[in-house]
Amino acid sequence: MHTYNTSRRRIRPAAGIGLTAAALIAVAGCSPDESPGGTTADATSTSGSATTSAPASTAHNEADVEFTSTMIGHHRQAVMMAELVEGRTDNAELIALASTIEKAQDAEIEQMEDRLESWGEPGDDHGDMGHGDMGSRDMGHDGHSAMPGMLTPDQMAALRDARGGEFDRLWLEGMIRHHEGAIAMADAVLADGVNPATKALAQEVKRTQQAEIDQMKGMLGQS
Structure with a gap:
């Protein structure tokens, strides 16, 4: 058992x-x-x-591509203008503003180049242009619409040749027009674009560059 x-x-x-x-x-x-x-x-x-x-997060249309590709060229001229500041003025506020613009727009250029690559779109064609040539081109890649606010070759040449108070005036007036052009481009993609990241960048361009316009107008003694 x-x-x-x-x-x-x-x-x-x-x-x-x-x-x-x-x-x-x-x-x-x-x-x-x-x-x-x-x-x-x-x-x-x-x-x-x-x-x-x-x-949905990567969807984009022609307005998004146009803004991104042309704004790269637009930003590059602003960076060139910022680089001209060294040795041409002792205005501490202008020097600091130029440094801020250069750093911010360099970062945005990289962001936009990465976005175009992710979309399989060709990049902006201004990359190899010199300081003088950038002012002579106001078109984006593949014949996109003109970029508002771009300085002409003569305006860029005058800026390079100026010093002291004259440089400050030309630089501030030129950068105000340049920023106003960027805001117009941002308004266009906000109206017609569909890509969330692109529209977020456009909103940031409007916010920061309008604040800088207000600052520069104050520096010129404008209301």
Whole structure:
């Protein structure tokens, strides 16, 4: 009897394990529609929704491409203007403002170049242009619309030749016009673009450059 009972006690746990394993196999073998509470089906549905909504953040149209490609060239001239400040003025406020503009717009250029690449679009074609040539071109890549506020070659030459108070006046007046042009470009993409990141950048351009316009007008003694 002892031997029999002992063997029974040893067998029961094994039988329980077998039943548990069988139950797990049965659950694993369920189709998605038969899973408890529809968990698998729900997960599949959620995943499908995420996949469907993902392209919305990268969707873009021609207005987004035009703004991004032309604003790269527009920003590059502002950076060139900022680089002319060194050695031509002792105006501490203007020097600090030029440094701020150069750093901000360099960062935005990189951001826009990365965005064009992610879209599979060609980059802006001003990259190899010298300081004199940049002023002579007011068109974006592939003949896009003119970029408002760009300085002409003569205006850039006059800026390079000026010093002291004359330089300050020409630089501030030129940068005000340049910023006003950027704001007009930002307004256009906010009206016609669809890409969220591009429109967010346009809003940032409007906010920062309008504040800088107000500052520069104050420096010129304008209301």
